Structures are given as C-alpha cells and as structure tokens.
Amino acid sequence: MESDTKAKLYSRYPGLSVFIYNGSTILHFLLGGVGIILGYRFSSWAGYTFGILYLIFSFVEMYVVMPISVCPNCVYTRAKDWLCISGLNVISKKIAEEGDLKDFPRRAQGPFCPNNLYLGSLIVPIVALIPALIVNFSVVLLLIFLAVMGLLLFRFFILFPRIACLHCRAKYECPQAGAMGVRNR
Numbered sequence: 001m002e003s004d005t006k007a008k009l010y011s012r013y014p015g016l017s018v019f020i021y022n023g024s025t026i027l028h029f030l031l032g033g034v035g036i037i038l039g040y041r042f043s044s045w046a047g048y049t050f051g052i053l054y055l056i057f058s059f060v061e062m063y064v065v066m067p068i069s070v071c072p073n074c075v076y077t078r079a080k081d082w083l084c085i086s087g088l089n090v091i092s093k094k095i096a097e098e099g100d101l102k103d104f105p106r107r108a109q110g111p112f113c114p115n116n117l118y119l120g121s122l123i124v125p126i127v128a129l130i131p132a133l134i135v136n137f138s139v140v141l142l143l144i145f146l147a148v149m150g151l152l153l154f155r156f157f158i159l160f161p162r163i164a165c166l167h168c169r170a171k172y173e174c175p176q177a178g179a180m181g182v183r184n185r
C-alpha cells in the first residue's frame with residue numbers, strides 16, 4: 001500500500017532529477033551512435049549506416065514511441081500538472097489520446113513491447129562495440145565503450161532504484177518498479 005512506503009512520492013519530480021534522467025539517456029544514445037560509427041568506419045558504409053540507424057531507433061523509441069504507446073496509460077499523464085521523471089507525460093498529453101490506467105502494465109508484454117525496445121536501445125551499442133573493439137581498437141573507442149557501460153550501470157543501480165522508480169507514483173502498477181524491488185521502499 002502507498003501508505004506503507006518510506007520514500008517520498010513525487011507528483012512533480014524535481015528539475016534536477018528530470019535533467020539527470022534525460023541527460024544520461026541522451027548521452028547514452030549519442031555516445032552509442034558515435035561509437036558505432038567510429039567502430040565500424042573501416043567499412044565504407046557500415047559505420048555510418050548502423051550508427052545513424054541506431055540513433056534514429058533510440059531517439060524515436062524513447063521520445064516518440066514511449067509517449068504514444070506507454071505514457072497515455074500512466075497516472076502522470078492523466079493527472080493535471082504532474083511531471084514524471086522523463087517529462088514525457090507532457091509530450092504525451094500533446095500528441096496522444098488519454099489511455100487507461102489498467103493498460104499500463106502492457107508496456108512489458110510481448111517480445112517487441114516498449115520496455116524491451118527501450119532495453120534494446122540501451123544495450124545495442126554495448127553489444128555492437130565489443131566486436132568493433134576487437135577488430136578496430138582505439139583508445140577513443142575504448143573510452144566510449146566504458147562510458148556507455150558506466151551509463152548503463154548508473155541507470156540500473158542508481159537512476160532507476162534511487163532517483164526515478166523509488167519516488168514514482170506509478171510504481172504500484174509499473175512492471176519495471178516491480179522488477180527493481182522499489183514498491184515497498
């Protein structure tokens with residue numbers, strides 16, 4: 001029950017939290033895209049093709065698919081003047097029809113559900129940079145790989161459990177909050 005929780009629940013996340021969430025997300029995508037371009041630039045086409053495709057996929061998945069498919073069913077989008085950790089509820093209100101709270105858990109259902117696409121957008125550059133490091137090693141590429149790894153670890157061990165999901169008013173319906181074990185904290 002919500003009253004059992006110790007963490008404060010935010011109707012409007014602090015601006016710093018929203019900045020950290022979006023800053024780390026955008027940095028992850030940009031470094032991932034640049035890393036793929038640099039890692040495969042020994043090919044006349046592969047680096048730019050896969051790097052740019054990754055950038056399009058990751059930004060569209062996060063800033064278009066999420067507000068259209070997930071956010072309409074979220075309590076943050078339905079409430080007046082609330083601000084979620086990503087700020088996407090504000091975008092969703094402008095571009096999508098209001099959904100149904102009971103459909104919110106659908107974000108994690110099916111192989112190509114929004115949650116899996118989101119995870120894919122975070123993991124693709126790490127998987128893609130390992131072979132690139134083996135065949136086309138450079139210090140810059142290694143630093144990009146370590147930075148993206150660091151951002152992924154930061155997201156799963158600090159951003160989600162301590163800054164985002166812990167304080168989220170959707171955590172009782174959200175499958176991700178269940179997976180993070182923050183519902184009763």
Ligand code: SF4
Binds near residue numbers: 165166169170174176
């Ligand atoms: S619990 Fe976490 S993943 Fe789920 S809506 Fe809230 S902040 Fe987003």
